[in-house]
Amino acid sequence: MKSTSILILSFRCPKGLLWSVALLYCIAYGINGDAQKIDRQKLVERHTVVNTSFDSLSSLSVGNGSFAFTVDVTGLQSFPNAYAKGVPLGTESVWGWHSFIDTAHYQFNETLKNYHLNSRDVSYSVQLKEPERKKNAVNWFRQNPHRLQLGNLGFEIKLKDGSIATINDIKNIHQTLNMYSGEIQSHFTIENIPVDVITYCHQSKDVIAVKIISALLQQKRIAVTLRFPYPTGDWADFGTNYKNENKHQSTFIKREAGVLFKHQLDTTNYFVNINADNIEVTEKQKYFFVITPSAIDSFQFTATFTENLPSPHSLISFISVKNNNQTAWQQFWQSGGAVDFEGSTDKRAFELERRIILSQYLTKIQCAGNYPPQETGLTYNSWYGKPHLEMHWWHGLHYALWGRIDLLEKSLNWYKNVFDKAKQIAKRQGYDGVRWQKMTDNNGEESPSSVGAFLIWQQPHIITFAEASYREHKNAETLNKYKELVFATADFVASYAYYDSTLKRYILGKGVIAAQERFKAEETFNPTYELVYWLWALQTAQQWRERLHLPRNKKWDEVLNKLSPLPIQNNKYLFTESATDSYTNPAFRTDHPSVLGALGMLPQTTMLDNVIMKNTFNWIWNNWTWKDTWGWDFPLTAMTATRLNMPDKAVDALLMPVQTNTYLNNGHNYQDQRLTIYLPGNGGLLTAIALMCAGYDDCTINNPGIPKDGSWKVKWEGLRKMF
Numbered sequence: 079m080k081s082t083s084i085l086i087l088s089f090r091c092p093k094g095l096l097w098s099v100a101l102l103y104c105i106a107y108g109i110n111g112d113a114q115k116i117d118r119q120k121l122v123e124r125h126t127v128v129n130t131s132f133d134s135l136s137s138l139s140v141g142n143g144s145f146a147f148t149v150d151v152t153g154l155q156s157f158p159n160a161y162a163k164g165v166p167l168g169t170e171s172v173w174g175w176h177s178f179i180d181t182a183h184y185q186f187n188e189t190l191k192n193y194h195l196n197s198r199d200v201s202y203s204v205q206l207k208e209p210e211r212k213k214n215a216v217n218w219f220r221q222n223p224h225r226l227q228l229g230n231l232g233f234e235i236k237l238k239d240g241s242i243a244t245i246n247d248i249k250n251i252h253q254t255l256n257m258y259s260g261e262i263q264s265h266f267t268i269e270n271i272p273v274d275v276i277t278y279c280h281q282s283k284d285v286i287a288v289k290i291i292s293a294l295l296q297q298k299r300i301a302v303t304l305r306f307p308y309p310t311g312d313w314a315d316f317g318t319n320y321k322n323e324n325k326h327q328s329t330f331i332k333r334e335a336g337v338l339f340k341h342q343l344d345t346t347n348y349f350v351n352i353n354a355d356n357i358e359v360t361e362k363q364k365y366f367f368v369i370t371p372s373a374i375d376s377f378q379f380t381a382t383f384t385e386n387l388p389s390p391h392s393l394i395s396f397i398s399v400k401n402n403n404q405t406a407w408q409q410f411w412q413s414g415g416a417v418d419f420e421g422s423t424d425k426r427a428f429e430l431e432r433r434i435i436l437s438q439y440l441t442k443i444q445c446a447g448n449y450p451p452q453e454t455g456l457t458y459n460s461w462y463g464k465p466h467l468e469m470h471w472w473h474g475l476h477y478a479l480w481g482r483i484d485l486l487e488k489s490l491n492w493y494k495n496v497f498d499k500a501k502q503i504a505k506r507q508g509y510d511g512v513r514w515q516k517m518t519d520n521n522g523e524e525s526p527s528s529v530g531a532f533l534i535w536q537q538p539h540i541i542t543f544a545e546a547s548y549r550e551h552k553n554a555e556t557l558n559k560y561k562e563l564v565f566a567t568a569d570f571v572a573s574y575a576y577y578d579s580t581l582k583r584y585i586l587g588k589g590v591i592a593a594q595e596r597f598k599a600e601e602t603f604n605p606t607y608e609l610v611y612w613l614w615a616l617q618t619a620q621q622w623r624e625r626l627h628l629p630r631n632k633k634w635d636e637v638l639n640k641l642s643p644l645p646i647q648n649n650k651y652l653f654t655e656s657a658t659d660s661y662t663n664p665a666f667r668t669d670h671p672s673v674l675g676a677l678g679m680l681p682q683t684t685m686l687d688n689v690i691m692k693n694t695f696n697w698i699w700n701n702w703t704w705k706d707t708w709g710w711d712f713p714l715t716a717m718t719a720t721r722l723n724m725p726d727k728a729v730d731a732l733l734m735p736v737q738t739n740t741y742l743n744n745g746h747n748y749q750d751q752r753l754t755i756y757l758p759g760n761g762g763l764l765t766a767i768a769l770m771c772a773g774y775d776d777c778t779i780n781n782p783g784i785p786k787d788g789s790w791k792v793k794w795e796g797l798r799k800m801f
């Protein structure tokens with residue numbers, strides 16, 4: 079339901095009636111009890127990001143959800159090598175993919191290995207070490223396709239002596255990111271001469287717009303550079319590989335206004351169009367171009383990145399990009415949800431509010447495209463730039479809870495487009511319906527992984543997303559739009575469960591790796607979180623059939639009626655039924671505490687006892703190796719604490735002082751030197767906050783995840799209840 083200011087409740091009427099109407103209205107529309115409307119511009123702008131020195135972890139980005147452009151302190155990508163080990167200066171899009179030429183003619187079936195599970199052979203695409211041919215085939219299919227770093231667009235600045243300025247020559251830095259206007263303003267000096275740069279991104283086209291003001295322009299000491307890197311093919315790609323000159327080529331042609339560049343890599347090519355007046359272009363080195371404006375006081379240009387040759391008539395001006403950008407961002411912030419902690423006396427409130435604002439901005443520019451995003455968004459490659467489908471829940475569900483269901487639904491069509499490939503995986507393994515990919519790409523190809531191939535918790539996600547869409551649009555159109563995905567997913571869920579005729583119950587596994595990736599696939603069965611997710615998914619799919627006036631599916635009901643109960647030991651839930659040493663083996667106190675997802679990510683179900691879950695929660699809280707976790711584990715813990723009516727623990731979890739729960743100056747969730755940004759953490763934070771404020775179905779507590787000691791003042795609007 080939509081959120082509306084509750085000022086509408088202040089009609090003159092009998093006192094008792096007024097409060098009754100107010101209470102009913104607040105319950106129905108999910109409005110916090112403070113009647114004053116949030117000043118959203120003030121809320122966002124008090125968290126404007128400021129850089130006053132070089133920090134490789136504090137680069138800033140502009141983007142539109144399908145394209146992102148990350149800059150250093152100069153407002154462009156002038157020093158990519160200086161940031162390569164921090165938050166890299168990436169230029170990535172959803173369409174920019176590349177594959178090396180396969181001269182060995184590898185076949186995907188070379189990556190398959192049969193496992194004898196539940197009395198039959200099942201093939202999985204895994205990381206094989208031998209023979210050499212299969213090992214190389216595995217590496218090929220993991221590496222290809224990979225997302226492209228499209229280019230470095232920066233400055234070349236000359237010092238008085240003619241040498242080229244380095245990062246150490248950039249002085250008097252004052253750079254801001256105003257998220258309300260989507261604008262980066264960068265001020266610095268070179269040998270005491272000021273330089274001011276403004277950077278924008280168009281919100282529906284892959285175009286950046288830049289304006290430069292400096293006396294250095296008159297002296298022809300500042301120029302714009304465009305440098306094309308070659309993909310590394312490594313697990314990570316920071317966009318700084320300037321080798322392999324014989325494997326790619328770049329050309330340019332002058333146009334009436336500006337210049338068009340073409341970059342050719344093997345069978346892949348794309349274009350960059352610089353739209354500007356009175357410029358000179360020279361090729362300084364192979365794949366390194368210098369664009370010099372005429373001697374003027376200010377210079378502005380746009381750069382359009384396209385997969386196909388752009389028409390000269392499609393060029394867009396600086397002012398058009400600026401206006402589009404500012405209008406779209408204002409509309410974004412004035413719609414959807416908002417949470418305001420102003421007036422709180424808990425000193426942590428300002429930091430939590432900062433993380434919320436920055437996470438909304440970052441997920442909007444990095445994760446709101448037509449495909450599931452990768453964990454490092456559109457900044458740099460991790461896992462070769464490929465998305466992990468189990469992470470789509472953390473990347474995207476918050477859009478539904480923050481009143482921005484359209485941003486989630488953009489990526490749901492991908493499931494329809496790759497449906498046949500998911501169906502082929504299920505068929506190959508002897509299951510019904512569709513088995514959704516884990517590590518994949520835009521085309522839905524399967525990537526070999528000795529862990530990912532055995533994960534199953536991504537399977538019901540599409541049912542979660544479809545149900546979220548239905549809650550926002552309760553109509554037949556929504557049901558018909560997603561029913562095939564929901565039903566085919568439920569078919570797999572039901573057929574994956576193995577019936578043990580001796581125990582007379584359905585079992586998940588063996589041949590499963592839990593969301594807590596600490597258990598051997600061949601030995602593992604009945605992970606607690608997955609059991610509850612299986613139950614919820616089948617129950618929800620049956621509800622969809624009933625909404626469509628279809629009979630209940632008998633197979634689904636059979637599994638529902640005979641699904642294994644949750645494994646319990648010493649009045650706590652085992653992490654998996656097979657891990658009877660869950661609480662004694664230190665190796666099982668690391669990674670994701672996913673057992674908490676059984677009441678956190680998921681609502682109360684008939685399978686689960688809250689007393690036992692609280693015992694489980696308390697043990698994990700006191701004994702988990704929190705330094706060996708990931709960024710979404712803290713929102714997960716906060717959500718479970720909220721549903722267990724432990725609001726102090728919910729806030730403590732979100733702000734736990736652990737490295738993997740670090741939020742950098744630019745808002746990114748930092749994990750370690752290998753993974754300097756981690757967007758599932760940002761998305762998870764937003765999901766948790768929505769639950770903590772708006773609550774969940776049948777919740778009667780106001781702000782159930784916020785402490786009630788008087789130190790928190792909470793005002794929110796536009797949030798949706800969670801399941």
